[in-house]
Amino acid sequence: MDNFVITRDSRHSAARTGELATRHGTVPTPAFCPVGSQATVKTLTPEEVSATGAGMILSNTYHLYLRPGIELIAQVGGLHRFMGWHNPILTDSGGFQIFSLSPLAKITDEGVTFRSHIDGSKHHITPENVIDFQQALGSDIMMVLDEVPHPDAHPLKIARAVERTTDWAQRCLKARTATGQQLFAIIQGGTDCELRRKSAESLTGLEFDGFALGGLSLGEAKRDTWHMLDITVPLIPETKPRYLMGVGSPEDLVEAVSRGIDIFDSVLPTRVARNGGLYTAGGRINIKNSRFQSLDGPVEEGCSCYTCRNFSAGYLAHLFRSGEILGLRLASIHNLSFLQTLMAGIRQSIRQSYFEQFRSEFLAGYRAVDEQTRTLQKQKWLENRLNKL
Amino acid sequence: MDNFVITRDSRHSAARTGELATRHGTVPTPAFCPVGSQATVKTLTPEEVSATGAGMILSNTYHLYLRPGIELIAQVGGLHRFMGWHNPILTDSGGFQIFSLSPLAKITDEGVTFRSHIDGSKHHITPENVIDFQQALGSDIMMVLDEVPHPDAHPLKIARAVERTTDWAQRCLKARTATGQQLFAIIQGGTDCELRRKSAESLTGLEFDGFALGGLSLGEAKRDTWHMLDITVPLIPETKPRYLMGVGSPEDLVEAVSRGIDIFDSVLPTRVARNGGLYTAGGRINIKNSRFQSLDGPVEEGCSCYTCRNFSAGYLAHLFRSGEILGLRLASIHNLSFLQTLMAGIRQSIRQSYFEQFRSEFLAGYRAVDEQTRTLQKQKWLENRLNKL
Numbered sequence: 001m002d003n004f005v006i007t008r009d010s011r012h013s014a015a016r017t018g019e020l021a022t023r024h025g026t027v028p029t030p031a032f033c034p035v036g037s038q039a040t041v042k043t044l045t046p047e048e049v050s051a052t053g054a055g056m057i058l059s060n061t062y063h064l065y066l067r068p069g070i071e072l073i074a075q076v077g078g079l080h081r082f083m084g085w086h087n088p089i090l091t092d093s094g095g096f097q098i099f100s101l102s103p104l105a106k107i108t109d110e111g112v113t114f115r116s117h118i119d120g121s122k123h124h125i126t127p128e129n130v131i132d133f134q135q136a137l138g139s140d141i142m143m144v145l146d147e148v149p150h151p152d153a154h155p156l157k158i159a160r161a162v163e164r165t166t167d168w169a170q171r172c173l174k175a176r177t178a179t180g181q182q183l184f185a186i187i188q189g190g191t192d193c194e195l196r197r198k199s200a201e202s203l204t205g206l207e208f209d210g211f212a213l214g215g216l217s218l219g220e221a222k223r224d225t226w227h228m229l230d231i232t233v234p235l236i237p238e239t240k241p242r243y244l245m246g247v248g249s250p251e252d253l254v255e256a257v258s259r260g261i262d263i264f265d266s267v268l269p270t271r272v273a274r275n276g277g278l279y280t281a282g283g284r285i286n287i288k289n290s291r292f293q294s295l296d297g298p299v300e301e302g303c304s305c306y307t308c309r310n311f312s313a314g315y316l317a318h319l320f321r322s323g324e325i326l327g328l329r330l331a332s333i334h335n336l337s338f339l340q341t342l343m344a345g346i347r348q349s350i351r352q353s354y355f356e357q358f359r360s361e362f363l364a365g366y367r368a369v370d371e372q373t374r375t376l377q378k379q380k381w382l383e384n385r386l387n388k389l
Numbered sequence: 390m391d392n393f394v395i396t397r398d399s400r401h402s403a404a405r406t407g408e409l410a411t412r413h414g415t416v417p418t419p420a421f422c423p424v425g426s427q428a429t430v431k432t433l434t435p436e437e438v439s440a441t442g443a444g445m446i447l448s449n450t451y452h453l454y455l456r457p458g459i460e461l462i463a464q465v466g467g468l469h470r471f472m473g474w475h476n477p478i479l480t481d482s483g484g485f486q487i488f489s490l491s492p493l494a495k496i497t498d499e500g501v502t503f504r505s506h507i508d509g510s511k512h513h514i515t516p517e518n519v520i521d522f523q524q525a526l527g528s529d530i531m532m533v534l535d536e537v538p539h540p541d542a543h544p545l546k547i548a549r550a551v552e553r554t555t556d557w558a559q560r561c562l563k564a565r566t567a568t569g570q571q572l573f574a575i576i577q578g579g580t581d582c583e584l585r586r587k588s589a590e591s592l593t594g595l596e597f598d599g600f601a602l603g604g605l606s607l608g609e610a611k612r613d614t615w616h617m618l619d620i621t622v623p624l625i626p627e628t629k630p631r632y633l634m635g636v637g638s639p640e641d642l643v644e645a646v647s648r649g650i651d652i653f654d655s656v657l658p659t660r661v662a663r664n665g666g667l668y669t670a671g672g673r674i675n676i677k678n679s680r681f682q683s684l685d686g687p688v689e690e691g692c693s694c695y696t697c698r699n700f701s702a703g704y705l706a707h708l709f710r711s712g713e714i715l716g717l718r719l720a721s722i723h724n725l726s727f728l729q730t731l732m733a734g735i736r737q738s739i740r741q742s743y744f745e746q747f748r749s750e751f752l753a754g755y756r757a758v759d760e761q762t763r764t765l766q767k768q769k770w771l772e773n774r775l776n777k778l
Binding site for chain 1 (some may be wrong): 420427428429431432433434435454457461464465471472475565683685699700701704706707708710713714715717718771
């Protein structure tokens, strides 16, 4: 049985709707997955995440391996039961985290040796044990171990990472014993067209359940991101789900859907929420701005999220100014709801053949953070994580 | 119409059940009120607070006056609407907060001048404007402005504070214009029997809707606390609700009910929760203790709170060890639920005439934090707040 069914193709772009079937339910695509790296979508309960409209969440093998430990989660019956999330879970392998969070990670063809960013303890990860870990966690979609080079690394280093990622992907495939868990490969290659093509071609020849694009949205120019999608997506078998890792912002979701992406994940909506950044149809606002203090209406008129139905923008402004945790929660709920409403709008517009109109209207209304600011913010965030690659 | 009806007296102690009627509903007593000083019970939504069984919450005029400002809350229709809590609210006047949080508060017979602990701005509070503020907030129960001397202050200073508190209480009574809002007086007097009697006698001669005991649970020996209750409570008209401010811990609630207290408030259950302290029938446990890491069962077997129904102690331990906010929420829900279940048990045992048995069984099972540790913890917390009185 196929894990993925395309229900509708857009006539004027690569956008499509589909249904991704997993052991814990079916996810309508294009889908955005909130991130719960440490077995919790930050500040929220499973019910709250579900109420935003999210169907699948992402968790992280690297974080869970270090704390509380894979064994402990396996003993209580797996990650779904441990964290009380009974819908689909996708687990990242930890490749990106090892390379960006662990000081002095040492990589060989065999695997990676690294030190924990929590306590400095030494660990060894291989394509094989990463699969073992994800099988023990019981996630619905597992990711292969990949090598994520710094976007500015020497082309030879990126080329070697592409080869190693393919080699490791094959070993992951062989290591898999569970039948109910899907396994996705990760296409690398930086912003080099030839390397992206090579990575895509070598991986799509293997029996994976889906294909991800990794190593993007790491500070490169947006036109490079989209160019990589334009040349890579057509190389992925049409019947397989396509997953763009680490994206992201409302405008990027719309753009990437138009280039044929089915699945997304990003910490962005919850991270900016905790800093007071709230999505509206007109763009991202900062609730700490003084103009919101006396606003009796909701953050966004007509928004049906729990936050906007129950609280004024003025109350949220007060909570943020007072350092109250409820503010972080209400902002996170609003942003996740905003993205899920956006994805639902995208899906409906594809099904009813007006996606191009939806896209242009949304982008015309939504004032995105300009590229320079965005790049600076991203670089600031990445600098500690990437400066040793 | 009386605001308070006694529904049952205990035969063997001063305990009693009652019903406190307010504009926003009736509160069964003895009642414990969670604290939301800044218009939010820390980490929780109104629905979550309500689901723990809480009927009335306490908020704080001092905090709301400084941020976001009384005027702003009044403009949107009052505190209930601002924070989305549609059940009864009791507002403290801010006496204790001014004396403990504001550097260089200057007190005269007329009122108090102090500097904001937030931005150092200068403010002037009088018995009259404190009533204006609470009327603008629209709380169901208002408190008079009181002078709270340091528990170790010179007897003459405590004596003067008693006189001033009575004088101010009379002025508060005169300043009141709202008819739907109740006004409670606050009995002071430190741990001095004569001063407590004097304070109680002078205040109970005035037309207040209820009487609070203030200036207790500030680090004095517990036998002194109980002694003050033993001599003060009999001086309060039997038909008036009696409110012990700032208490507290499970064992103290039981003890104070047996001495005739009807209403309590304290930040303790939510504050200890955020530090990983969780109430169980056997005493307070610390969820960060390693023995909980692999515990698949709930924090307390049989507990019907949201936390225990949905998550394991091991998951809570993981959240606390990972610094995840959801842990603070789940612990707060558990502790507030524990106290509300305790209060419900107390009420039922009074109604069905087995309160003394309930009390002794609870206290036999509940291992309280020993007095020395408790006093040290309290002193540590108070030292920054009280060292300038």
